[in-house]
Amino acid sequence: MIGQPRLDMEDLIGVSVTSGHLLGRRVGEVFAFKGVPYAAPPVGALRWRPPQTVGAWEGSRLALEFGPAPVQDLPLRTSLIYRLGHDEPRELAMSEDCLYLNVWTPVASAAARLPVLVWVHGGGNRVGHGGQDLFDGANFAARGIVVVTVNMRLGALGFLAHPDLIREDPLGAAGNYGVQDVLHALQWVRENIAAFGGDCGRVTVAGNSAGAATVTHLMAAPAARGLFHGAIGQSMAGAFRAEGSMMTLRQAAEAGQSATSSLGATLEQLRDLPATAFLGVNQQTVIVDGRLLVEDTTEAFMNGRQSAVPLLAGWNSAEGSLYATSQGLSSLQIAGYPSDIRAQVAELYPNASTAAWHDDRRRLVGDRRFAYPVWGWVRTHTQTSDAPSWLYEFSQPLPLPEGLPPPPDGGGEYGTFHTAELPYVWDNLDARAWRWTSEDRNLAGLMADIWATFVTHGDPNTGGMPVWDAFDAAAENHLMRLRAGPAIGPTIGPAEARQAFDVFDKLFPGDIAVQS
Known part of the structure; x- marks a missing residue:
């Protein structure tokens, strides 16, 4: 057809899902199905409603290109977060009609029954999408797993409560629409992934940053029980948050009404x-909305009401370098801590509040905002369930491109910054034309192998992987340090910030440190 790309029919493969027939394409060793709708377009009357079942289509639908990304403002093009995560060769198409997913599989046959990885991107629930180059699933799928990446509603279109939304909802709920989208995608996977060679009884849900927080919330969500059987969280958690307790539905509704009042007085x-x-x-x-979440996620984990699935989680060694500034620590609400805890924090990070830049500020931001929530997530999950957990720290320095602005805190280097692990975990270093070394490539191959092993077996140790002891807060060797060279393996001692973690524990009610 004029204006349409030429299709080599020998490279196409068809599968049938509940809504109709799809045509995907062979990409190297695997097959890719892109832009697959998993829910009805959340537009018009469906804006700020739970995701709805996608309608059926007639004939074969081409699944060769990514669907539109959610509407978003991308980071500054000069920023490191843009250069790593969003610097794509193609122009990004955006639309409110964004609920699409992508599937890579080595064998598109229902008889294959392969393990499944469902990926939730990061970006603060403001930016990102499942079609980012870093998340190309071909290299993962070639390791014998089916890979699914998901778009979700972002920003105020995905995370907003309002009194009128509560009044119109049958459950009297509102908010969390983006996380509900991911839940709906998991339900789609349960119903359809067999057609792509996947086993709906062996699904691991994974994410980084806000995506990892989403994984935490899904573990706490009653409606998500049984939809996944393993979890991976990178550099964030939805529990033990630096922001403190989650908003109630009433608080969120009042805030949402205030935030949108200048745009319109009614939902219509x-x-x-x-x-x-x-x-x-x-x-x-994410709030306690009354539909997805009926209690604060931290409380759910402390009381053992989360899904008891194997968990692999960790952080990067310089998480704070993108977020610490020379202007203070208001984002961590240190001033609101009890006086005894403030004193202990000041002793552990003595220069964090001074005007000049210091490593202490960066460490405090990284430890409290990123590392400690992951620590609390893993430690509490181990204490209140029978499921094992594994904890890592990624500390590989990246060969950064030229022309980057200095870190916002005035420090000379970014270190192993927030999101730095992504090209390694996905074994997608070539998504960025940076000066990768053979050590980088070896580490990327190893990390992707470890992650794929966990997805396959619910344990990262099988198949000749480096020995990685399950987490035990009372043991010395509970942290895997991931870095190129001979340092790959269990650490000699516990996490470096363990003393600070014990202090942060005091911010939360309940006796969560008894078994530490």
């Missing part, structure tokens, strides 16, 4: 606005 008016009108509205975090 707000739903008539273009999606871009909400780019300037601060979206809420």
Whole structure:
């Protein structure tokens, strides 16, 4: 057809899902199905409603290109977070009609029954999408797993509560629409992944940053029980948060009404606005909404009400370098801590509050905002369930491109910054034309092998992988340090910030440190 790319029919492969027939394409050793709709477009009357079942189509639907990304404002093009995560050769198409997923599989046959990885991207629930180059699933799928990457609603379109939304909802719930999208995608996987060679009884849900927080919330969500059988969280958690307790539905609704009042007085008016009108509205975090979550996620884990699935989680060694500034620590709400805890924090990070840049500020931001929530997640999951956990720290320095601005805290180097692990975990170093070394490539291959092994077996130790003891807060060797060279393996001692973690434990009610 004129204007359409030429299709080599020998490279196409068809599968049938509940909504119709799909045509994917062979890509090297695997088959890729891109832009697969998993829910109805959340537009018009479906804006700020739970995701709905996608309608059926007639004939064969081409699944050769990624679907539109959610509407978003991308990071500054000069920033490191853009250069690593968003510097793509193609122009990014965006739309409110964004609920699409992508599948890579080595064998598109229902008889294969391969383990499945479902990936939730990061980006603060403001930016990102499942079609980012870093998340190309071909290299993972070639290791014998089916890979699914998911788009979700972002910003105020995905995370907003409002009194009128509560009134119109049958459960009297509102908010968390983006996380509900991921839950709906997992339900789609349960119903359809066999057609792509996957086993719906061996699904691991994984994510980094806000995506890892989403994984935590899904573990706490009653509606997600049984939809996944393993979990991976990278550099964030939805429990033990630096922001403190999650907002209640009432608090979120009042905040949402205030945030949108200048745009419209009624839901009808707000739903008539273009999606871009909400780019300037601060979206809420995940809340106790009454539909997806019925209690604070931290409370769910402390009381053992989470899904008891194997967990692999960790952080990077310089998480704070992108977020610490020379202007203070208000984002960590240190001033609101009890006086005894403030004193202990000041003793552990003595220069964190001074005007000049110091490593202490970066360490405090990284430890409290990123590492400690992961530590609390893993430690509490181990204590309150029978499921094993494994904890890592990634500390490989990246060969950064030229022309980057200095870190916001004035430090000379970024270190192993937040999201730095992504090209290694996905074995996708070539997604960025940086000066990767053979050591980088070896480490990327090893990390992707470890992650794929965990997805396959629920344990990262099988298949000749480096010995990695399951987490035990009372033991010395409970942290895997991942870095090129001979240092790959269990550490000699515990996490370096363990003393600080014990202090942060005091911010949360309950006797969560008894078994530490």
